[in-house]
Amino acid sequence: MSTKQPMAERSATQIVADEFMIARAKIVELAATLDRIERASGNVDDSKNMQLLVQGIHILIDDQVEKAKRVQLLMSRDYDPEWQNIMSISKKGG
Amino acid sequence: MDYIDPHLHMVSRTTDDYETLARMGCVAISEPAFWAGFDRGSVESFRDYFRQLTDFEPKRAAQYGIAHYTWLCINAKEAENVSLSREVIAMIPEFLECKNVLGIGEIGLNKNTRNEATIFLEHVDLAVKHKQQILIHTPHLEDKYQGTRMILDMLMGDSRIDRSRVLVDHVEEHTIEHVLENGFWAGMTLYPVSKCTPQRAADMIERYGPERLMANSAGDWGPSKPTAIPDLIMELKKRGHSRELIQRVVYENPKTFFSQSKPFPH
Numbered sequence: 001m002s003t004k005q006p007m008a009e010r011s012a013t014q015i016v017a018d019e020f021m022i023a024r025a026k027i028v029e030l031a032a033t034l035d036r037i038e039r040a041s042g043n044v045d046d047s048k049n050m051q052l053l054v055q056g057i058h059i060l061i062d063d064q065v066e067k068a069k070r071v072q073l074l075m076s077r078d079y080d081p082e083w084q085n086i087m088s089i090s091k092k093g094g
Numbered sequence: 095m096d097y098i099d100p101h102l103h104m105v106s107r108t109t110d111d112y113e114t115l116a117r118m119g120c121v122a123i124s125e126p127a128f129w130a131g132f133d134r135g136s137v138e139s140f141r142d143y144f145r146q147l148t149d150f151e152p153k154r155a156a157q158y159g160i161a162h163y164t165w166l167c168i169n170a171k172e173a174e175n176v177s178l179s180r181e182v183i184a185m186i187p188e189f190l191e192c193k194n195v196l197g198i199g200e201i202g203l204n205k206n207t208r209n210e211a212t213i214f215l216e217h218v219d220l221a222v223k224h225k226q227q228i229l230i231h232t233p234h235l236e237d238k239y240q241g242t243r244m245i246l247d248m249l250m251g252d253s254r255i256d257r258s259r260v261l262v263d264h265v266e267e268h269t270i271e272h273v274l275e276n277g278f279w280a281g282m283t284l285y286p287v288s289k290c291t292p293q294r295a296a297d298m299i300e301r302y303g304p305e306r307l308m309a310n311s312a313g314d315w316g317p318s319k320p321t322a323i324p325d326l327i328m329e330l331k332k333r334g335h336s337r338e339l340i341q342r343v344v345y346e347n348p349k350t351f352f353s354q355s356k357p358f359p360h
């Protein structure tokens with residue numbers, strides 16, 4: 001399967017032209033959300049969700065590829081290949 | 095453009111929605127059995143629900159020229175109740191010969207618990223014994239990755255399963271590759287908040303190609319948009335993709351997959 005074959009018809013320049021306003025709006029939304037948290041009373045230093053948001057934002061600006069997938073995995077519970085033994089689920093029909 | 099929505103819960107939609115879908119080019123729908131917004135109290139409640147899916151909804155859809163197909167099961171959320179689930183599974187064969195039933199679904203996991211996995215395997219066994227196709231629900235948000243891997247482990251651990259007759263729905267960036275590279279079909283669910291947008295679905299089509307890949311709108315009790323497939327069609331057109339590619343994802347692929355079930359016109 002040609003999973004690595006890019007099919008995009010648009011150039012990078014074209015995508016930036018097409019999507020600048022959309023991406024800009026999303027960045028402003030995110031910035032305003034962080035401002036809102038900052039202005040509010042209380043402390044979120046120990047909040048797991050706040051830490052996830054900050055780590056997610058770091059993924060956006062690092063120099064690695066597959067950002068959407070990496071943000072998704074960051075926000076996911078871990079998978080343990082031994083789960084069937086741990087839960088004592090019998091393997092059927094194998 | 096004619097299209098098929100392979101995962102749309104019309105019981106939670108109005109008749110006006112059928113009309114809008116028809117106007118937008120929807121020619122067929124497949125409706126997996128799912129959660130009703132509340133936990134049902136008895137097996138009789140499911141029997142009535144299956145009558146609705148196999149008798150009433152096809153008639154409602156037909157008024158707008160839309161073909162209606164369905165899948166039967168007790169969904170993962172209610173599967174936590176193991177004894178009720180077993181009663182429902184025992185009753186499903188009564189409906190398997192109905193002329194719009196494509197298979198067993200949407201079965202899967204919700205919170206990835208032992209009870210959910212137990213009932214999932216019992217559904218798979220039912221499907222295999224009755225030579226039914228399977229439609230899979232993968233969990234959402236933080237449970238999706240773990241749950242999808244668990245589901246794939248269970249399916250791949252069963253040598254009786256023909257992977258080309260299994261559709262794994264609600265794939266996203268972090269799960270699509272596991273589903274496709276193991277030979278299953280994959281469905282992307284377009285949803286305003288918690289799932290995938292038409293833009294991200296278009297990205298996955300560009301990234302992985304159209305083989306064994308389709309898109310659906312879910313259109314359930316949550317905030318969802320039953321006309322999300324036309325949004326995806328527009329996005330792909332805007333990006334300059336060919337009519338052939340678009341048609342393959344929104345029409346040919348669901349048709350090819352469904353054709354493996356007896357009731358679907360070959």
Ligand SMILES: [Zn+2]
Nearest residue numbers: 126128200312
């Ligand atoms: Zn569903």
